[in-house]
Amino acid sequence: MELRELRSFTTAARLRSISKAAVELGIGQPTVTMHIKKLEEEIDMVLFDRVRRPIQLTRAGQRLSEIATPLVEGIDSLVTQTTEAEERGPIDVASTPDIIPHTLLQVVRVFLKRYPHVHLRLRSETRTEVLRLVQEGEVDLGIVQHPERNEEFDFQGLFLYERVLITPLNHPLLKETLHSIDQIAKWPLILMGRGTYTRNILEEEFRRKGLNFEVVVELDSMDMIKRYVALGMGISVGPKLAIEKEDMKTLGVVSLANLLPVEQAGIVTLRRKSISTPTRNFMNVMKDVLAPEKTERRR
Numbered sequence: 475m476e477l478r479e480l481r482s483f484t485t486a487a488r489l490r491s492i493s494k495a496a497v498e499l500g501i502g503q504p505t506v507t508m509h510i511k512k513l514e515e516e517i518d519m520v521l522f523d524r525v526r527r528p529i530q531l532t533r534a535g536q537r538l539s540e541i542a543t544p545l546v547e548g549i550d551s552l553v554t555q556t557t558e559a560e561e562r563g564p565i566d567v568a569s570t571p572d573i574i575p576h577t578l579l580q581v582v583r584v585f586l587k588r589y590p591h592v593h594l595r596l597r598s599e600t601r602t603e604v605l606r607l608v609q610e611g612e613v614d615l616g617i618v619q620h621p622e623r624n625e626e627f628d629f630q631g632l633f634l635y636e637r638v639l640i641t642p643l644n645h646p647l648l649k650e651t652l653h654s655i656d657q658i659a660k661w662p663l664i665l666m667g668r669g670t671y672t673r674n675i676l677e678e679e680f681r682r683k684g685l686n687f688e689v690v691v692e693l694d695s696m697d698m699i700k701r702y703v704a705l706g707m708g709i710s711v712g713p714k715l716a717i718e719k720e721d722m723k724t725l726g727v728v729s730l731a732n733l734l735p736v737e738q739a740g741i742v743t744l745r746r747k748s749i750s751t752p753t754r755n756f757m758n759v760m761k762d763v764l765a766p767e768k769t770e771r772r773r
Contacts, residue, residue: 475516477549480542482509483521487539490528564593565752568604569617570671572696572713573739577633577764578617585759592752601671608742614753616742617760619671628745630757631738632764637672638717640703640710641726647709648726655733659685662708664699667692675734676711700725740764 486495486506496503514521521535531539569578574596582594597604597613604616609626619635621627639658641647650657659680665673680687690708693699696716703710704724711734717727741757743749749757 475513477546479509479513479516481546481550482506483513483535484539484543484546486510486522486529487531487535488543490530492529564595565615565750565756566595566597566613567615567617567756568597568599568607568613570601570604571598571666571694572670572672572716573617574598575695575697575716576718577715577739581756581760581763584763585756588759589752589755592755594756600669602669605742608744611744611747614743614750615757617740618742619737619739621742626745628743630741630761632740632760633715633738635737635739636714637675637711637730637734637736638714639726639728639730640700640712640717641728642704642706642709643724643726645709645726648728652728652730652733655679655683656685658709658711659687662688662690664691664693664702664708664710665689666696666699666712667694672712672734679734 482495482499482501482505485498486492489495489498492506492510493503496506499506510521517534517538519534519538520532521538523530523532567578578596582596585592585594597607599607601618604613604618605621605624605627607613608616620631621629639647639652647657647661652658655676658676665676667673677687691699691702693702696712699710699712700716700721702708711730714727714729717725721727741760
């Protein structure tokens with residue numbers, strides 16, 4: 475006994491018509507007839523009185539209809555509910571605290587306009603922790619600077635991650651040509667917390683060159699760092715993507731592309747992991763927002 479046979483039978487029983495059942499189910503009338511005959515053969519009972527018009531259920535047919543109709547409707551409802559749940563998410567995304575308030579915010583704004591009913595969950599973590607979460611399947615995707623070569627990950631680069639020097643206006647460093655990391659180490663530093671990617675790169679470079687340096691303020695937000703820099707408490711090194719147009723009224727910003735690596739950043743997913751429809755939609759919105767030229771060429 476198959477579900478399709480029960481569905482044909484219960485639909486014909488409700489409509490009292492083989493032809494109407496075929497139209498509602500979107501299949502041929504001979505197919506509906508075949509399903510019902512096969513069902514009758516399997517249970518060795520006649521289910522319809524075909525002499526009278528419209529066709530009538532026999533007592534056996536009436537009893538089967540009472541049992542089978544809630545079952546078929548429940549299964550059909552389950553499929554619908556499962557599809558709706560699949561379309562609504564949730565989507566679990568992890569990224570670093572410098573990307574979330576700026577680059578990722580642009581993506582989320584567009585995504586929620588297109589898919590207002592999808593449940594989106596964001597986590598702010600260090601780059602190392604984001605990769606761990608992706609690797610262990612705790613999130614659907616991560617958004618970070620290019621990960622080290624790892625056969626477990628798929629990476630789609632979408633935007634450049636360039637570091638810049640951030641100073642108060644009229645700071646002495648703005649009058650110099652930056653040719654060495656030594657020039658930065660001389661000044662009080664305001665940086666993201668320990669373990670964050672850019673800070674690690676900067677401090678490793680300082681130590682490699684044997685430079686002394688002092689971190690006077692540690693914060694977990696580039697927006698707060700910019701405020702403290704503007705107050706004159708120190709200078710900072712951070713991503714160019716964290717600099718807004720209005721920041722140029724209170725800050726000096728100088729590219730460090732000649733001193734620190736410029737990397738590609740984008741989407742990290744676990745290779746061979748099934749990607750849900752909402753997650754794939756989110757990834758497509760990211761591509762539209764962050765790499766529109768590539769997306770347009772691809773289309």
